[in-house]
Amino acid sequence: DNGGLRESFRAFQTYVKTYGEPLRLPYVSQYTPQQLYFLSYASMWCNNIRPEELRKQIEMSSTTPYKYRVNIALSNFQSFSDVFKCGPHSPMNMTDKCVFGDKIYIKPNICTTPECESAGKALQDNINEFADPCDDFYRYACGGWEVRHEMPADKNWLTAYHILDDKLQLIIRELLSQNRSTKTRNARGMTPLIEALKSVGGWPIMGQSGGYNDSEFDWKDAFVKHVIKSESSPVFALSVLADANDTLVNRFYFSRSTFGLSRSQLLNRDDYPDIFRAYNKFILQSAILLGAKNNRQIHRDIDSMIDFEIKLAQLSLPPEDSEDPNVWYNRISFEEFNQLTHNRVDWLNITNSLMTELNETIRMKSDDLVIIQDINYFINVTQLLTTTPKRVIANYFGWDFARSMGSHTDKRFRDIAFQFIRVISEVERDVELWQSCIRSVSESLPYAVSRLYVGKHFTPNDKQMAQNLIHDIKLAYNELIVENQWLDVKTKAKSIIKLNAITDNVGYPDWILNNTDLDNYYELVANDTDRGKRRLRFHIQLHHKRPAALNYGAIGRIIGHEYTHGFDTRGSEFDSKGNFRNWFTEEAKKTFDEKSNCFVKQYSSEYVSETDMNLNGRNTLGENIADNGGLRESFRAFQTKARKVCMQFCIGEPQRLPYVSQYTPQQLYFLSYASVWCNIIRPNKLGRQIEFFSHSPNKYRVNVPLSNFQPFSDAFQCGPHSPMSRKDKCIVW
Numbered sequence: 001d002n003g004g005l006r007e008s009f010r011a012f013q014t015y016v017k018t019y020g021e022p023l024r025l026p027y028v029s030q031y032t033p034q035q036l037y038f039l040s041y042a043s044m045w046c047n048n049i050r051p052e053e054l055r056k057q058i059e060m061s062s063t064t065p066y067k068y069r070v071n072i073a074l075s076n077f078q079s080f081s082d083v084f085k086c087g088p089h090s091p092m093n094m095t096d097k098c099v100f101g102d103k104i105y106i107k108p109n110i111c112t113t114p115e116c117e118s119a120g121k122a123l124q125d126n127i128n129e130f131a132d133p134c135d136d137f138y139r140y141a142c143g144g145w146e147v148r149h150e151m152p153a154d155k156n157w158l159t160a161y162h163i164l165d166d167k168l169q170l171i172i173r174e175l176l177s178q179n180r181s182t183k184t185r186n187a188r189g190m191t192p193l194i195e196a197l198k199s200v201g202g203w204p205i206m207g208q209s210g211g212y213n214d215s216e217f218d219w220k221d222a223f224v225k226h227v228i229k230s231e232s233s234p235v236f237a238l239s240v241l242a243d244a245n246d247t248l249v250n251r252f253y254f255s256r257s258t259f260g261l262s263r264s265q266l267l268n269r270d271d272y273p274d275i276f277r278a279y280n281k282f283i284l285q286s287a288i289l290l291g292a293k294n295n296r297q298i299h300r301d302i303d304s305m306i307d308f309e310i311k312l313a314q315l316s317l318p319p320e321d322s323e324d325p326n327v328w329y330n331r332i333s334f335e336e337f338n339q340l341t342h343n344r345v346d347w348l349n350i351t352n353s354l355m356t357e358l359n360e361t362i363r364m365k366s367d368d369l370v371i372i373q374d375i376n377y378f379i380n381v382t383q384l385l386t387t388t389p390k391r392v393i394a395n396y397f398g399w400d401f402a403r404s405m406g407s408h409t410d411k412r413f414r415d416i417a418f419q420f421i422r423v424i425s426e427v428e429r430d431v432e433l434w435q436s437c438i439r440s441v442s443e444s445l446p447y448a449v450s451r452l453y454v455g456k457h458f459t460p461n462d463k464q465m466a467q468n469l470i471h472d473i474k475l476a477y478n479e480l481i482v483e484n485q486w487l488d489v490k491t492k493a494k495s496i497i498k499l500n501a502i503t504d505n506v507g508y509p510d511w512i513l514n515n516t517d518l519d520n521y522y523e524l525v526a527n528d529t530d531r532g533k534r535r536l537r538f539h540i541q542l543h544h545k546r547p548a549a550l551n552y553g554a555i556g557r558i559i560g561h562e563y564t565h566g567f568d569t570r571g572s573e574f575d576s577k578g579n580f581r582n583w584f585t586e587e588a589k590k591t592f593d594e595k596s597n598c599f600v601k602q603y604s605s606e607y608v609s610e611t612d613m614n615l616n617g618r619n620t621l622g623e624n625i626a627d628n629g630g631l632r633e634s635f636r637a638f639q640t641k642a643r644k645v646c647m648q649f650c651i652g653e654p655q656r657l658p659y660v661s662q663y664t665p666q667q668l669y670f671l672s673y674a675s676v677w678c679n680i681i682r683p684n685k686l687g688r689q690i691e692f693f694s695h696s697p698n699k700y701r702v703n704v705p706l707s708n709f710q711p712f713s714d715a716f717q718c719g720p721h722s723p724m725s726r727k728d729k730c731i732v733w
Contacts, residue, residue, distance in 0.1 A: 001064070001069050001072075001073045002072075002073045002076055002077075002098070002099070005041065005073045005074070005077055006077065006099075008041075009037060009077070009079060012037055016033065017643050021033060021639075024036075030713075030714075030719065030720060032083070032714045034079075034083045035083055035084065038074065038080055038083065038084070041070070041074075042070045042074075045066040045067070045069055045070050046066075047066045049065075049066075071091075071092065074092060075091065075092045075093060075094045075097075076094060076097045076098055076099065077097075078093075078097070080092070081093040082662075082664055084717070085716075085717055088662075109655045109656060110655065110656050110657070110658055110661050111546070111547055111655040111656065111657060111658070112658070113546070115546045116546055116547065116655075116657055116658060117658055117659075119546050119550055119657060120657035120658040120659035120660050120661075121658075121659050122675075123657065123659070123660050123668075123671055123672070123675065124144075124659040124660050125144050125145070125148060126141060126142055126143075126144045126145040126671075126675055126678060127140065127141060127143070127144050127660070127671070128140055128141075128142070128143025128144050128147075130143075131143050133716045133718070133724065134713075134716055134717070134718035134719065134722040134723070134724045134725065135722065135723050135724065136703065136723065136724070137670070137674060137702060137703055137706055137712075137716075137724050138674060138677070138698075138699045138702040138703050141670075141671050141674035141675060141678070141702070142674060142675065142677070142678035142679075142702075145160075145675070145678035146678065146679075146680055149680055150680075151680055151682065152429075153427065153428035153429035154427055154428070154429040154430060154431045154432075155427060156425045156426045156427050156681070156682040156684070156685040157679065157680075157681045157682065157685050158679060158680050158681075159677070159678065159679040159698065160675065160676050160677070160678050160679070161676070169435055169438050169439070171453065171457060172438050172441075172442060172449060172452075172453065173434060173438055175449070175452040175453060175456070176438070176441065176449075176452070188409070188410070189409065189410050189412075190289060190290055190291075190409055190410070190412075190413070192408075192409065193290065193402065193405055193406060193408075193409050193413075194206075194209065194290055194291065196229060196230070196401070196405065197210065197211060197290070197398060197401060197402065198210070198211030199211075199225065199229060200222055200225040200226050200229055200230070200397070200401060201217055201221070201222035201225060201394060201397065201398075202217075202394065202398065203287070203290070203394070203395065203397075203398025203399070203401070203402065204301065204391050204394050204395050204398065205287045205292050205298055205301045205302070205395050205398065205399075206287060206290050206291050206292045206398075207291065207292055207293060209290070209291035209292075210290075210291070210292075210398070212391075212394055212398075214390055214391060214394075217390050217393075217394050219235075219385060219390070219393045219394070219397065220345065220346075220349075220350055221353075222394065222397050223235070223236065223350065223397070224350060224353045224354050224357060225357075226397060226400070226401055227354060228354065228357045228358065230401050230404055230405050231404040231405060232257075232400045232401050232403070232404040232405070233257045233400075234257060234396060234397045234400040234401075235256075235257055235312065235381060235385075235396075235397075236254060236255070236256065236257055236378070236381075237254070237255045237256060237257040237258075238252060238253070238254055238351075238354070239252070239253045239255075240252060240253070241253050242578070243331070243369075243371065244329055244371070244574070244578075244579070244580035245329070245331065245579050245580040245581065246579060247577060247578040247579055251331075251369055251370060251371050252351055252364075252370045252371070253370075253371045253372075253373060254337075254347070254370065254371070254372050254373065254378065255372075255373040255374065256312075256316050256373075256374060256377050256381075257400075259309055259312065259313060260279065260309060260399070260400075260403060261275065261276075261279055261309070261424075262688070262691075262692060263313045263316060263318065263319075264691055264692065266309060266310045266312075266313035266314075267310070267313055267314065269310065274423060275423060275424055276306070278419070278420045278423035278424065279306070279420065280302055280306070281419070281420070282416060282417065282419070282420035283302050283305065283306075283399055284298065284299075284302060285416045285419075286399075286402055286403070286406060286413065286416055286417075287302075287402075289412055289413060289416065290402065301391070301392075301395050304389075304391075304392045304395065305392065305395050305396050305399055308388060308392050308393070308396050309396065311384055312381060312384070315376075315377055315380045315381055315384065316374070316377055317374055317376075317377070319619055319692065319694070320616070320618045320619040322373075322374070323569060323570060323621075323622070325573060325580065327373065327374050328373045328374070329371060329373070329580055330371065330372040330373070330375050331369050331370070331371050331372075332369065332370065332372065333366065333367050333368065333369055333370070334347055334348040334351070334364060334365070334366050334367070334368055334370055335348075335366040335367060337370055337372065337378075340372075340375065340378070340379060341378055341379055341382040342379075342382070342383075344382045344383070344385070344386055345382050347370070348364055348365075348366055351364050351370075352364055403417075407436065414430060414433075415430075418430040424684075425682075425684070425685065426682045426683075426684050426685065445522070447508075447509075447512045447518060447521060447522075448518065448522070450508050450512055451508075451512045451513065451515075451518055454507065454508050454512075454513070455513075458507055458508070462507065463506055463507045463508075465551075466506045466507055466555075467504070467506050469551060469552070469555060469556055469559060469637075470504050470506060470559050472552075472556070472637040472640065472641055473556055473559040473560050473563065473633050473634055473637045474499065474500075474502075474504070474563065475637065475640075476560075476633045476634070476636035476637035476640065477499055477560065477563055477564075477629075477633045477733070478496060478499060478500075479636065480632060480633060480636060480733060481495050481496055481499065481733070482496070484733075486588070486591045486592075486595070487588055488585055488587060488588050490585055490588075491583070491584050491585050491588040494575070494576065494583045495567065497576045498566060498567075498575065498576040498583070499563070499566070499567075501576040501577070502563065502566060547655045547656070547657060547665065547668065548638060548641050548642060548665075549638060549642075549665045549666070549668040549669040549672060550657075550668065550669075550672040551672075552634050552635070552637055552638035552641065552669060552672075553634070553638070553668070553669040553670065553671070553672030553673040553675075554672045554673065554675065554676045556633075556634030556637055556638065557630045557631055557633075557634040557673055557676075558630065559630070559633075559634065560629060560630030560631065560632070560633035560634040560637075561626045561627060561629070561630030562626070562630075563629075563630070563633065564625060564626040564628075564629030564630050564633070564733055565622065565626045567625075567629070567732075567733060568621075568622040568623075568625040568626055568629075569596055569621055569622050569625065570622050571622075572584065572592065592732065595730065595731065595732045596621060596625065596732060598728075598730035599617060599621055599624045599625060599628070599730045599732070600617040600618050600621055601617065602617065602704065602708075602726075602730050603615045603616075603617035603620060603621075603624055603696060603700070603704060604616065604617035604618070605617075606696075606700055606704065608686065608690060608697065610683055610686055611683060611686055611687040611690060613687060613690050613691075614690075615690055615696055615697070615700060616690060616691070619692075619693075619694060620693070620694055620695060620696045622694065623694050623695045623696065624696060624704070625732050625733070627696075627701050627704075627705050628704075628705045628708055628709075628730070628731070628732065628733075629732065629733035631673065631705045631706070631709055632709065632731075632733065633733075634673075635669060635709070635711060638669055642665060656668070664715065666711070666714075666715040667715050667716065669715075670706065670712055670715060670716070673702070673706075674702045674706075677698040677699070677701050677702045678698070679698045679699075681697070681698075703723075703724065706724060707723065707724045707725060707726045707729075708726060708729040708730055708731065709729075710725075710729070712724070712725075713725035
């Protein structure tokens with residue numbers, strides 16, 4: 001009995017590896033094929049027997065009564081315990097198993113590399129065994145992580161990514177070996193900022209030291225100087241990007257700039273009294289530090305500035321409306337742009353003045369095309385600028401400049417800024433200066449810093465592994481598109497063409513390893529304007545000695561997530577060449593919108609008790625589609641990888657991990673998937689995430705996609721009525 005069970009199950013597993021996962025059965029579709037095997041095994045022994053006949057069997061028959069031919073054989077078989085998740089102390093999972101011909105019994109294949117030891121221990125520490133994985137998988141997979149981590153004083157949100165990023169910052173610090181002395185910076189004090197403010201038109205609030213002349217001030221000239229000489233762009237923002245409707249051509253994009261407070265805060269002043277007091281104090285102390293006097297005039301100026309910023313916010317659109325292509329893509333000529341704003345502003349002159357200041361020989365013409373994002377904002381704000389006193393505009397421009405550049409002065413300004421930051425973010429300590437410097441250098445010179453990093457920390461093997469991973473995910477996505485039931489033939493074909501047109505840039509471009517090429521790059525000041533083709537970048541450590549479940553669960557889902565962005569609500573508006581063009585048939589687009597709306601309703605129904613808020617399913621729609629699609633693609637790729645590897649190299653299932661060897665490879669995949677989202681977060685930060693962010697909070701990036709995914713429910717045996725196995729699942733890709 002025991003041997004026959006093992007032999008037949010081995011044969012069944014070989015069949016699965018060879019031909020793929022069998023179909024499920026109606027009426028009992030909640031059971032996996034492996035569970036159906038054991039149910040079928042037991043069903044042949046179902047019987048009814050009178051007591052006297054049972055007694056005869058026990059005394060005289062050479063076979064054991066049927067009940068025990070089922071239970072004892074199965075309790076000796078580890079694969080049964082794994083499939084039905086029988087704990088080590090359950091009657092159906094004997095501690096001392098009897099096996100005749102032990103070569104037939106396949107013990108779990110446990111990875112023993114140092115990387116596996118480390119990964120297994122980390123997962124064990126992350127898990128909260130008191131939680132129910134079918135009730136709240138995030139709590140189950142990350143509860144231990146949350147207990148083990150304390151919120152750093154300089155953060156209001158700590159994630160596994162933040163910890164990796166902090167380690168990366170330390171590595172870059174060592175690579176740069178920069179001089180961390182603050183003597184020169186402190187010796188210069190505010191002088192560089194004061195002189196810079198004078199060069200862009202001055203800041204009236206500073207009084208005589210501000211360099212402001214009311215009769216000479218023109219906000220259009222000041223805007224050009226601000227864009228050229230600082231990191232600020234007051235009221236309006238200007239950038240050069242590929243035309244969304246013709247990606248071979250670069251064009252100027254005009255949009256609104258960012259505000260000192262969030263749009264929601266500016267529009268609901270009475271709801272944020274503490275934040276407005278802190279903002280007022282931030283402006284006041286900054287101005288005084290730069291030479292202003294604390295008198296009635298300065299308070300009038302600050303009040304006028306904030307009122308002006310509130311008016312700008314009132315004329316802007318909420319984030320969720322920015323997804324509408326009629327808002328973010330309006331291509332017109334400079335002449336039409338001028339006419340649209342009733343010739344209150346000569347946008348062509350502003351643009352060419354910028355080119356002149358940059359010593360560029362290119363000049364735009366009136367019939368050249370420009371792209372406007374949120375046309376109504378420009379129409380209404382240019383009207384506002386004509387009716388607003390010059391001093392108010394100049395003060396707002398000056399504050400925008402000081403706010404963006406003040407951190408480059410000495411410690412006094414950073415301390416003032418931090419007092420404001422701690423009110424809006426709840427952090428208790430400012431980040432160290434060296435961290436700000438490292439981040440600034442990394443953002444300004446990404447390829448140069450990457451050259452230093454990859455020379456010591458990113459091997460060709462790492463890059464090849466990432467390339468293999470990407471290949472597998474793309475192949476899995478291709479299969480999902482082919483199998484898709486709601487796409488018509490025409491749209492399906494175009495989807496596959498677009499998927500295969502995506503450029504996969506892994507780790508780093510090879511040319512940065514050549515110092516001459518790297519120098520030439522920065523001499524040319526090249527711009528990366530590849531819009532519509534998603535570029536994949538990773539700064540996560542890859543471990544080729546770890547089981548595939550971990551890499552596909554943690555990193556593979558990132559790759560899948562980014563691929564899916566090419567087909568989400570925004571990405572689906574771009575064709576295979578990256579141009580803004582509809583490529584869906586009318587029927588396919590209608591179905592896509594219906595399926596997308598399922599996600600809107602689903603996420604919006606999620607209540608967050610810590611903030612007494614519901615998620616914003618509309619604002620996070622694109623990211624939610626990408627989260628769900630990335631999960632499906634990476635799991636499909638993992639399953640394919642596991643079958644291939646085991647058919648070539650291993651007997652039985654893929655490798656398990658030490659410390660957590662009770663988990664199957666499929667369960668390890670989902671634990672790894674969840675582990676990258678483990679986090680702790682302060683309540684105010686969580687509230688702002690829900691209100692403003694395009695991503696859902698981490699807990700819901702775990703639980704909602706998994707509850708939409710039947711293989712997860714199968715792996716953890718979540719019944720049809722459990723929270724982690726939704727009856728009405730949302731699926732797009």
